[in-house]
Amino acid sequence: MSDTVFDLPSSRAADYPGALGPTIGVLGGMGPAATADFYAKLIRATPATTDQEHLRVIIWSDPTTPDRTRALLEGGTDPTPWLVYGARVLAAGGADVIAVPCNTAHAFLPAVVERVGVPLVHMIEQTSRHLAALRPPVRKVGLLATTGTVRARLYETWLATAGIALLVPDSTSQAEEVMAAIRSIKAGKDDRGLLARAARRLVDRDARAIIAGCTEIPLGLETGQLPVPVVDPTQVLAEAVIAHARGGGLN
Amino acid sequence: MSDTVFDLPSSRAADYPGALGPTIGVLGGMGPAATADFYAKLIRATPATTDQEHLRVIIWSDPTTPDRTRALLEGGTDPTPWLVYGARVLAAGGADVIAVPCNTAHAFLPAVVERVGVPLVHMIEQTSRHLAALRPPVRKVGLLATTGTVRARLYETWLATAGIALLVPDSTSQAEEVMAAIRSIKAGKDDRGLLARAARRLVDRDARAIIAGCTEIPLGLETGQLPVPVVDPTQVLAEAVIAHARGGGLN
Numbered sequence: 001m002s003d004t005v006f007d008l009p010s011s012r013a014a015d016y017p018g019a020l021g022p023t024i025g026v027l028g029g030m031g032p033a034a035t036a037d038f039y040a041k042l043i044r045a046t047p048a049t050t051d052q053e054h055l056r057v058i059i060w061s062d063p064t065t066p067d068r069t070r071a072l073l074e075g076g077t078d079p080t081p082w083l084v085y086g087a088r089v090l091a092a093g094g095a096d097v098i099a100v101p102c103n104t105a106h107a108f109l110p111a112v113v114e115r116v117g118v119p120l121v122h123m124i125e126q127t128s129r130h131l132a133a134l135r136p137p138v139r140k141v142g143l144l145a146t147t148g149t150v151r152a153r154l155y156e157t158w159l160a161t162a163g164i165a166l167l168v169p170d171s172t173s174q175a176e177e178v179m180a181a182i183r184s185i186k187a188g189k190d191d192r193g194l195l196a197r198a199a200r201r202l203v204d205r206d207a208r209a210i211i212a213g214c215t216e217i218p219l220g221l222e223t224g225q226l227p228v229p230v231v232d233p234t235q236v237l238a239e240a241v242i243a244h245a246r247g248g249g250l251n
Numbered sequence: 252m253s254d255t256v257f258d259l260p261s262s263r264a265a266d267y268p269g270a271l272g273p274t275i276g277v278l279g280g281m282g283p284a285a286t287a288d289f290y291a292k293l294i295r296a297t298p299a300t301t302d303q304e305h306l307r308v309i310i311w312s313d314p315t316t317p318d319r320t321r322a323l324l325e326g327g328t329d330p331t332p333w334l335v336y337g338a339r340v341l342a343a344g345g346a347d348v349i350a351v352p353c354n355t356a357h358a359f360l361p362a363v364v365e366r367v368g369v370p371l372v373h374m375i376e377q378t379s380r381h382l383a384a385l386r387p388p389v390r391k392v393g394l395l396a397t398t399g400t401v402r403a404r405l406y407e408t409w410l411a412t413a414g415i416a417l418l419v420p421d422s423t424s425q426a427e428e429v430m431a432a433i434r435s436i437k438a439g440k441d442d443r444g445l446l447a448r449a450a451r452r453l454v455d456r457d458a459r460a461i462i463a464g465c466t467e468i469p470l471g472l473e474t475g476q477l478p479v480p481v482v483d484p485t486q487v488l489a490e491a492v493i494a495h496a497r498g499g500g501l502n
Contacts, residue, residue, distance in 0.1 A: 017332035018315055031302040032294045039310075040287040049438040051282040054314035058340065059290075063305035064269055081268035089309065093340040187300040 016094075021056065022245040025095025025118065027086045029061035030068065030102035031186050034215030034234065038101035041238040055245050058093040060086040068104035069148030080108050087116040097121055099241050101215050101234055103145055107152040124154050126240040127233040131209060132162035134229070138209045141231075142167045142202025144178055144195060144221070145213030155213060167207050173198045178214075185216040195221040203228055267345075272307065273496040276346025276369065278337045280312035281319065281353035282437050285466030285485065289352035292489040306496050309344040311337040319355035320399030331359050338367040348372055350492050352466050352485050354396055358403040375405050377491040378484040382460060383413035385480070389460045392482075393418045393453025395429055395446060395472070396464030406464060418458050424449045429465075436467040446472040454479055 024042070028035030039059065048054050062082055070076030083105065090098055099121045100109060106124050113120050131141055143155050143166055156166045169178055177198040184191045195217060199210050203226060210230045212218045218232045275293070279286030290310065299305050313333055321327030334356065341349055350372045351360060357375050364371050382392055394406050394417055407417045420429055428449040435442045446468060450461050454477060461481045463469045469483045 016336055021315075029302065029305070029307070032305045032308070033291075036287060036291040036294055039290065039312075040284075043283045043287055044439070048314075051280065051314040051316075051318070051437055054280070054283045056280070056315060057283070057310070057312040059308070059310040059312070060344065061290075061308040061310070063299075063302040064272075064307060065302075067302070085267055089344040093311065093344060186302055188295070 020094065023056045023058060023094045023096055024241055024245060025087070025090030025093070025098040026057060026059040026061075027083060027090060027098055027100045027105075027112075028059055028102070029063040029086075030065055030100075030105050031216060032061055032063050033185070033188075033219060034101055035059065035061050037219060038099070038215065038234045038238060041235055042241060045235070045238045045242055055242070058090055058095050060089045062086050065105075068102065068107065069146045072104070072107060072148040072152055078108075079105070080111050083108055083112045084115050087112050087118065091116055091118045097241070097244055099123070099237055101237060103154065103213050103215060103233060104148040104152070106154050107148065121237060121240050121244055123233050123237040123240075124158050127211060127213075127231060127236045128155070128158035128162050128164070130236045131159065131164055131211070131231060134209065138164060140165045140167060140206050141209045141211055142169075142199065142205070142207030143211045143213045144169070144198055144202075144217050145211070146182060147174055147179055149213055150174065155211060167202050167205050169198050169201060173201055181220055182214055182216045185220045190220055196225050199226055199230070271345065274307045274309060274345045274347055275492055275496060276338070276341030276344070276349040277308060277310040277312075278334060278341060278349055278351045278356075279310055279353070280314040280337075281316055281351075281356050282467065283312055283314050284436070284439075284470060285352055286310065286312050288470060289350070289466065289485045289489060292486055293492060296486070296489045296493055306493070309341055309346050311340045313337050316356075319353065319358065320397045323355070323358060323399040323403055329359075330356070331362050334359055334363045335366050338363050338369060342367055342369045348492070348495055350374070350488055352488060354405065354464050354466060354484060355399040355403070357405050358399065372488060372491050372495055374484050374488040374491075375409050378462060378464075378482060378487045379406070379409035379413050379415070381487045382410065382415055382462070382482060385460065389415060391416045391418060391457050392460045392462055393420075393450065393456070393458030394462045394464045395420070395449055395453075395468050396462070397433060398425055398430055400464055401425065406462060418453050418456050420449050420452060424452055432471055433465055433467045436471045441471055447476050450477055450481075 065082040066077035066079045150168050177194045181194040212232045316333040317328035317330045428445045432445040463483045
């Protein structure tokens with residue numbers, strides 16, 4: 001794949017009829033319902049009373065992107081070329097920052113950012129910062145996520161820098177509760193009981209917060225069902241994107 | 252604006268790592284919540300049990316597009332250049348059909364289609380076909396829509412070809428119920444009472460179906476509140492897009 005395929009003439013932005021301002025790129029479709037959920041959260045979290053006060057957004061939603069967990073664990077097709085292609089479409093469309101509402105995809109993003117050159121609002125980094133800022137401080141958190149995200153140690157690595165230990169479900173709960181629930185939600189079904197059960201096991205092991213660490217999980221696990229806070233990285237990402245667009249930049 | 256700004260090298264599609272297949276372009280942001288609602292409906296209406304069976308979608312959501320009703324009624328800024336720009340971003344990103352989940356914007360689409368050359372799934376045409384196919388046949392329908400859509404006679408023209416008469420609210424109900432409710436929904440509030448009242452006035456005048464003819468209206472008017480069917484053009488558009496993508500083409 002040529003690195004210049006999606007380069008557009010530099011006159012592009014000048015041809016925009018208004019003031020182009022920040023344009024948020026969303027690399028999505030993993031899965032599509034999680035992308036729609038993120039987009040709705042982004043809109044709800046934007047302080048606006050008219051259409052014109054909302055953010056300009058370009059979304060590339062490619063649900064045919066090969067399964068991230070399968071690529072990490074079973075030698076399945078590497079989704080990186082799909083992610084690079086999508087990021088280039090977003091860059092060509094004027095995105096000046098990219099958000100990826102899929103936890104597992106974050107395992108592949110360093111290679112994507114390197115090839116496309118548009119900054120990323122990193123969902124897992126932002127979620128770790130959010131957890132580190134909780135008061136009273138939380139020293140142990142539980143993770144509900146795909147087996148790919150768990151094994152790639154995405155949260156573990158970021159949380160370690162904040163002095164927070166990560167608890168993950170045992171292998172039976174991971175397979176038969178968490179992954180079963182994620183597949184069920186992706187198929188348009190709902191089985192809240194499975195996720196709540198897996199979360200309670202983590203609380204029993206002293207988790208003082210639960211990360212809903214797959215974009216499908218907030219769709220199937222209501223906060224308020226548990227005695228500890230549930231952190232939704234999709235919501236954290238939406239708020240970080242808005243802070244970026246309003247001039248706070250990435251931090 | 253040059254007509255070739257967004258032309259990409261013809262190698263683009265060949266660089267896609269998978270089988271490119273149909274890509275749905277969504278020209279949105281008018282308003283953003285209506286676009287998120289359309290995208291969610293498109294996903295829910297797609298028969299799929301895994302991510303990979305869903306449609307590839309590219310969404311350009313530009314809420315800064317000038318107000319369509321104001322352009323039609325008060326000599327406000329013409330939104331056409333914004334719509335052309337967005338349609339070109341979608342075409343450059345590989346969209347082979349464009350859907351516009353905004354009724355009032357349809358008044359400006361003939362000029363857009365002419366300049367961009369990507370076919371449109373026309374929401375108002377599809378809704379008129381849907382109404383014409385209702386059994387028992389409906390001869391009179393009521394319209395809840397922006398004053399811009401009402402005055403531009405968008406539905407009236409399409410429905411006339413199907414032998415269906417259109418009833419619109421009187422000017423007081425249009426201003427104080429319908430437009431007030433639309434602005435309230437765009438501001439993130441909700442006032443279901445206003446829309447239900449306007450709809451009941453149309454039913455009292457013998458409307459046998461109600462068109463929820465502004466993409467904000469289905470968000471504020473629940474079906475089941477009324478003794479006649481409420482047709483949601485956003486839902487009709489989602490189903491028409493899926494039929495197109497599955498090879499039925501535009502009809």
